[in-house]
Amino acid sequence: EDQVTQSPEALRLQEGESSSLNCSYTVSGLRGLFWYRQDPGKGPEFLFTLYSAGEEKEKERLKATLTKKESFLHITAPKPEDSATYLCAVQAGGSGGGADGLTFGKGTHLIIQP
Amino acid sequence: DTGVSQDPRHKITKRGQNVTFRCDPISEHNRLYWYRQTLGQGPEFLTYFQNEAQLEKSRLLSDRFSAERPKGSFSTLEIQRTEQGDSAMYLCASRKSGPRDREQFFGPGTRLTVL
Numbered sequence: 001e002d003q004v005t006q007s008p009e010a011l012r013l014q015e016g017e018s019s020s021l022n023c024s025y026t027v028s029g030l031r032g033l034f035w036y037r038q039d040p041g042k043g044p045e046f047l048f049t050l051y052s053a054g055e056e057k058e059k060e061r062l063k064a065t066l067t068k069k070e071s072f073l074h075i076t077a078p079k080p081e082d083s084a085t086y087l088c089a090v091q092a093g094g095s096g097g098g099a100d101g102l103t104f105g106k107g108t109h110l111i112i113q114p
Numbered sequence: 115d116t117g118v119s120q121d122p123r124h125k126i127t128k129r130g131q132n133v134t135f136r137c138d139p140i141s142e143h144n145r146l147y148w149y150r151q152t153l154g155q156g157p158e159f160l161t162y163f164q165n166e167a168q169l170e171k172s173r174l175l176s177d178r179f180s181a182e183r184p185k186g187s188f189s190t191l192e193i194q195r196t197e198q199g200d201s202a203m204y205l206c207a208s209r210k211s212g213p214r215d216r217e218q219f220f221g222p223g224t225r226l227t228v229l
Contacts, residue, residue, distance in 0.1 A: 004156075032216040043118075043205050043220035044157065051214075087156050091216055100170060101147060102218060104156030 002027045002092045006105035013078060013112050021073040021086055021108045029093030033071050034102065035064050036087040044087055047073075078112045085109050116140070118221035120206050126227045127196055134192045135224045139208030146189050147207040147218060148181055150174065157205055157220075163189060164211060196228045 003026045013019055025033065032051055036044035048057040050066040057064045061082065063074040073086055089102040119138045127133050139146045144165050149157035160179070161171045165186035175181075178196075183189040193200055203225050207218040 034217060036220075041223075041225075043207075043223045046217050046219055049217045089156070100145065100162050101149075101159030101172065102157070103159070106154065106156050 002090060002103045004088055004090055004103055004105035006086075006088050006108050008108060009106065010109040011111070013075075013110070015079060015112055015114050016077050018074070018076045018078070020075070021088075021110070023071040023073070023088030023105055024069060025071070025088075025090050026069075027090050027092035027103070030090060031093055032091040033066055034089045034091070035062075035071070035073055036089065038085045038087055038107065047086075075110070078110075080112045080114050083110055083112045118206055118208055118219055120204075120221040120224050122224055123222060124225045124227075126229065128229050129196055129198060131196055132192065132194045133196060133226065134190055135204055135206075135226075136188060136190050137206030137221060138188045139206070140219060142210065143208035143219075144186065144211050145209050145218075146183055147209075148189070148191050149205040149207065149220075151203045151205055151223070152201075160191075193226075196226075198228050201226055201228045 005024045007022045035047040038044045048064040053068045055066050061076050065072050085107040087107045089104040121136045147162040148160040151157040159172050160175050163183040178194045181191045203223040205223045207220045209218045
């Protein structure tokens with residue numbers, strides 16, 4: 001069964017304090033790894049797709065990287081508006097979330113204090 | 115460009131009642147997905163459609179749940195004889211069907227509360 005584990009569950013940072021969120025995964029044939037941001041009471045907002053180990057994507061203060069077992073979301077000099085829950089998801093070739101459905105982790109709740 | 119829309123945004127019902135939710139995907143997206151999310155958890159996959167064909171159902175989708183996408187555009191998710199355990203956020207997502215267009219775009223969700 002496909003599994004996604006995110007750590008830490010919660011993270012509180014000062015504005016400008018860089019850090020990284022971890023997403024460890026176990027899947028049968030990774031077809032894609034996805035990062036989403038979710039604000040309270042809203043649907044997930046797409047951030048990045050990573051397809052193969054060694055791939056990196058960047059957007060503003062965020063950078064996502066991928067290895068064969070995990071992905072990191074690096075946040076550089078965060079601002080209070082970066083506060084949200086960050087979700088990691090995988091699309092696998094086997095069972096679990098279905099052939100096309102995503103399997104999500106529980107997310108990392110990030111708080112950036114001014 | 116409008117994103118994925120869902121209606122209603124909130125629904126409160128009594129146990130045993132039937133409820134129906136609607137999802138309108140992004141117009142050029144032919145794949146449509148339903149997920150359920152409870153507090154503190156990530157979304158859980160329920161089912162998906164390619165055009166009007168329902169291609170995959172999760173083990174989470176009990177017999178009380180049914181989804182349709184009759185014309186390959188909007189979709190409905192019906193829950194019959196609701197139970198308190200059905201209380202959750204129901205999310206819809208859509209995407210194109212290309213091999214390098216795998217990212218799914220989510221709607222705002224329908225928050226269901228079963229009393």
